[in-house]
Amino acid sequence: MKLMKSLLAATAIIALAAGAAQAKQLVFCSEASPAHFDPGPTTGGNDFDASSRTIFNRLVEFKHGGTEVEPGLAESWEISDDGLVYTFHLRPNVKFHTTSYFTPTRDFNADDVIFSFERQWKEDNAYYTYLSGLSWDYFQGMDMPKYLKSIEKVDDLTVKITLNEPNSPMIANLGMDFASIMSKEYADQLEAAGTLADFASAPVGTGPFQFVDYQTDAVIRYSAFPDYWAGKVAIDDLIFAITTDPAVRVQKLKAGECDIIPYPAPADIADLQADPNLVVQEQEGLNIGYMSYNTTVAPMDNVAVRKALNQAINKDAIIEAVYQGAGQVAVNLIPPTMWSYNTAVKDDAYDPAAAKAALEAAGVKDLTLDLWAMPVSRPYNPNAQRVAELIQADWAAVGVKANIVSYEWTEYRERGKAKDRPGAFQIGWTGDNGDPDNFFATLFSCSAIGVSNYSSWCDEGFEKLIQDAKTVPDQAERTKLYEQAQVVFKEQAPALTLAHSKVFMPMSKRVIGFTMDPLGIHRFDNVDVAE
Amino acid sequence: MLRYILHKLALIVPTVIGITICSFAFIRLLPGDPILAMAGQHGVSPERYEILKEQFGFNMPIWQQYLSYVWNVLHGDFGISLATKRPVLTDFLALFPATIELALFAMLLAVALGIPAGIFAAVKRGSWFDQLTMGVALTGYSMPIFWWGLLLIIFFSGYLGWTPVSGRIAINFFFKPITGFMLVDTLLYGNWAAFVSAVRHLILPAVVLGTIPLAVIARQTRSAMLEVLGEDYVRTARAKGLSPSRVINIHALRNAMIPVVTTIGLQVGMLMAGAILTETIFSWPGIGKWMIESISKRDYVVVQSGLLLIALVVMAVNLIVDVLYAVINPRIRAR
Numbered sequence: 044m045k046l047m048k049s050l051l052a053a054t055a056i057i058a059l060a061a062g063a064a065q066a067k068q069l070v071f072c073s074e075a076s077p078a079h080f081d082p083g084p085t086t087g088g089n090d091f092d093a094s095s096r097t098i099f100n101r102l103v104e105f106k107h108g109g110t111e112v113e114p115g116l117a118e119s120w121e122i123s124d125d126g127l128v129y130t131f132h133l134r135p136n137v138k139f140h141t142t143s144y145f146t147p148t149r150d151f152n153a154d155d156v157i158f159s160f161e162r163q164w165k166e167d168n169a170y171y172t173y174l175s176g177l178s179w180d181y182f183q184g185m186d187m188p189k190y191l192k193s194i195e196k197v198d199d200l201t202v203k204i205t206l207n208e209p210n211s212p213m214i215a216n217l218g219m220d221f222a223s224i225m226s227k228e229y230a231d232q233l234e235a236a237g238t239l240a241d242f243a244s245a246p247v248g249t250g251p252f253q254f255v256d257y258q259t260d261a262v263i264r265y266s267a268f269p270d271y272w273a274g275k276v277a278i279d280d281l282i283f284a285i286t287t288d289p290a291v292r293v294q295k296l297k298a299g300e301c302d303i304i305p306y307p308a309p310a311d312i313a314d315l316q317a318d319p320n321l322v323v324q325e326q327e328g329l330n331i332g333y334m335s336y337n338t339t340v341a342p343m344d345n346v347a348v349r350k351a352l353n354q355a356i357n358k359d360a361i362i363e364a365v366y367q368g369a370g371q372v373a374v375n376l377i378p379p380t381m382w383s384y385n386t387a388v389k390d391d392a393y394d395p396a397a398a399k400a401a402l403e404a405a406g407v408k409d410l411t412l413d414l415w416a417m418p419v420s421r422p423y424n425p426n427a428q429r430v431a432e433l434i435q436a437d438w439a440a441v442g443v444k445a446n447i448v449s450y451e452w453t454e455y456r457e458r459g460k461a462k463d464r465p466g467a468f469q470i471g472w473t474g475d476n477g478d479p480d481n482f483f484a485t486l487f488s489c490s491a492i493g494v495s496n497y498s499s500w501c502d503e504g505f506e507k508l509i510q511d512a513k514t515v516p517d518q519a520e521r522t523k524l525y526e527q528a529q530v531v532f533k534e535q536a537p538a539l540t541l542a543h544s545k546v547f548m549p550m551s552k553r554v555i556g557f558t559m560d561p562l563g564i565h566r567f568d569n570v571d572v573a574e
Numbered sequence: 575m576l577r578y579i580l581h582k583l584a585l586i587v588p589t590v591i592g593i594t595i596c597s598f599a600f601i602r603l604l605p606g607d608p609i610l611a612m613a614g615q616h617g618v619s620p621e622r623y624e625i626l627k628e629q630f631g632f633n634m635p636i637w638q639q640y641l642s643y644v645w646n647v648l649h650g651d652f653g654i655s656l657a658t659k660r661p662v663l664t665d666f667l668a669l670f671p672a673t674i675e676l677a678l679f680a681m682l683l684a685v686a687l688g689i690p691a692g693i694f695a696a697v698k699r700g701s702w703f704d705q706l707t708m709g710v711a712l713t714g715y716s717m718p719i720f721w722w723g724l725l726l727i728i729f730f731s732g733y734l735g736w737t738p739v740s741g742r743i744a745i746n747f748f749f750k751p752i753t754g755f756m757l758v759d760t761l762l763y764g765n766w767a768a769f770v771s772a773v774r775h776l777i778l779p780a781v782v783l784g785t786i787p788l789a790v791i792a793r794q795t796r797s798a799m800l801e802v803l804g805e806d807y808v809r810t811a812r813a814k815g816l817s818p819s820r821v822i823n824i825h826a827l828r829n830a831m832i833p834v835v836t837t838i839g840l841q842v843g844m845l846m847a848g849a850i851l852t853e854t855i856f857s858w859p860g861i862g863k864w865m866i867e868s869i870s871k872r873d874y875v876v877v878q879s880g881l882l883l884i885a886l887v888v889m890a891v892n893l894i895v896d897v898l899y900a901v902i903n904p905r906i907r908a909r
Contacts, residue, residue, distance in 0.1 A: 078657050178626055180618070286741075298738070
């Protein structure tokens with residue numbers, strides 16, 4: 044009987060699919076399976092593409108193709124003069140998805156906002172541990188528990204967030220994936236039924252697409268949400284065909300089995316660009332590949348030595364050999380696409396003779412260093428081993444001997460954090476929210492020593508600039524402070540700024556309106572396909 | 575016969591215990607911390623790390639972790655994936671039919687082509703066909719699967735456009751799985767176009783996965799046949815004036831099949847190993863791809879229970895092969 048039922052249901056689905064043959068469909072060949080569909084506890088870009096950017100919205104959204112924020116589920120907001128109270132005015136008449144497993148009885152309101160944060164914050168919330176071994180990595184990682192004092196409902200469409208101390212990047216944080224707004228009504232329904240885990244596998248949001256089906260490790264299906272507050276999107280069906288191998292993704296795109304693919308292998312890019320049926324968009328990634336010197340260990344506690352080591356490295360040669368066109372030399376810690384990027388800063392020019400002389404002047408002879416190479420490939424550093432070999436050769440030319448060291452990835456990072464770690468440590472960072480604070484303070488503040496400040500560098504002047512920039516609400520003022528911070532950084536050289544990656548996005552010519560996003564997310568709400 | 579089967583079953587018990595120890599130890603021997611691997615680029619604070627360690631039970635002594643793992647497995651609880659938070663058994667059961675379907679077709683292909691090729695090569699020993707078959711078999715046996723798969727995709731899917739690049743069925747076909755076997759499900763739904771699409775998607779992965787077993791089976795059949803063809807009873811049969819086809823098919827083949835069936839049974843383990851690469855290339859949503867992704871995420875729970883489940887399946891297949899072996903060769907069950 045059960046079999047008969049599902050047969051009938053499925054025949055109906057097939058019939059629907061056949062009837063909808065004229066529907067506009069976009070196939071995105073995504074790079075990995077999502078862990079699940081709750082963007083709160085997940086950390087991968089592929090998780091976010093599949094959940095937060097399709098199914099959900101946030102109070103504020105990042106502008107398409109940019110890192111500035113614009114109104115999302117909050118139509119407007121005010122920040123008190125002391126920078127402690129944020130009042131959000133919520134958008135009225137926003138609907139949640141109606142699916143086979145949930146029918147909302149009310150519109151989005153302040154309760155949903157409060158629930159969305161409290162579930163990650165308050166241990167007594169039923170959803171705080173609703174999946175086994177849950178950890179709210181981004182909520183914790185962005186220091187939300189430290190900053191949040193309270194979230195209160197003023198009325199159905201007004202929410203007041205009070206902070207413990209001013210934190211200017213807060214608005215950008217609220218545009219991040221973990222801050223996606225969930226339906227409290229749906230959460231309550233699942234809690235009453237005792238099926239909390241469904242919250243992660245059968246999602247309900249307010250976003251442009253609603254979840255239809257997930258076949259584990261194979262296909263995710265979405266359909267356009269007809270009652271989307273910003274208007275129904277142009278395509279009808281969005282499909283993620285999970286294809287882990289980059290070479291196979293390229294073949295699928297060429298064969299017309301996908302419309303868009305992320306992360307092609309650098310070696311395939313020229314071929315894709317030459318294909319008359321395809322378009323390859325490109326953009327600088329919001330990331331940095333760098334190499335941290337431990338500034339507490341002699342002789343690298345000496346600025347002159349660090350500068351000399353930087354001068355000895357031919358960065359252009361590394362970019363050409365390792366990044367194969369998918370990277371550009373990094374002058375500053377933040378990429379040029381980010382606001383407050385200081386174009387006046389001059390990089391340490393490649394000059395082996397000057398480097399050698401500087402090392403001699405500093406009294407450094409027969410220097411032997413550990414040179415750390417990441418065991419994994421990242422867009423900001425596709426082959427750290429090869430980079431290490433090139434740096435090793437450059438340093439040998441100025442009389443510095445480098446021993447290349449590498450460990451398994453998690454162990455590598457743990458060992459790198461040690462305050463007394465010797466040598467130069469290759470690492471990188473991908474921006475979370477487009478705020479410069481996310482680079483400067485996360486990677487080089489004094490409090491990040493032993494966490495993510497791999498240089499163990501604590502410079503009074505730099506620290507004051509970045510901490511001030513964190514509390515000043517005015518963006519023009521913040522920009523000035525960050526520009527100065529970049530000057531100090533270059534002068535003090537706690538690290539070699541190596542490269543920012545370039546990201547390529549090949550797609551079929553029938554795709555209209557896709558914009559690449561500096562945050563590395565893939566959004567399809569403004570995409571159409573030619574008939 | 576029953577005694578024979580019971581004897582074989584008894585032998586499985588120590589093997590299973592050995593496998594639980596190996597699968598439990600294997601992932602823990604790899605460097606890398608599952609909690610840190612999950613945390614992403616922000617990492618976790620030391621306090622949070624301790625809390626998570628306790629939640630996952632990683633703070634217990636290793637022997638206690640092992641015993642609790644075995645205890646849970648004995649109660650049918652294979653644990654919950656650290657990454658997806660879903661029960662391991664749920665994911666295994668959802669993904670396993672895809673692997674079985676692929677492995678079955680790969681094996682079917684290997685047997686259907688390998689045995690006749692081997693017989694023919696043995697009968698025509700030294701001929702150009704023999705030389706060619708054995709040359710191709712050697713090449714097939716030495717083929718790196720990843721490269722071979724990509725080559726076939728580029729040629730047949732990219733250049734000729736005959737087969738789809740990857741996946742199990744064209745994206746337009748969408749239905750809830752009934753059995754999880756795509757060919758069976760499409761037929762149950764009575765959708766012929768979907769069935770054809772599923773077959774087309776199966777061809778390349780089955781060829782890639784079947785290549786090595788095909789080579790092994792062809793070579794094994796040839797050498798077994800050659801050995802049997804030299805036996806006295808075959809000579810007697812020929813001397814009696816029996817037709818060559820009767821001699822080969824009735825007298826020689828049945829005896830030559832014994833080592834071949836053993837080889838086929840052993841190839842099932844090889845198929846599971848080959849499935850890891852084949853599924854990764856063809857985005858085939860089976861347990862091979864699942865295992866490789868879980869290893870890279872240091873998902874201890876999936877790796878240890880997944881390995882155990884796969885091992886149980888391989889052992890079950892080997893048991894069946896042993897029984898078949900006894901059916902083919904009565905001398906074995908008499909022992």
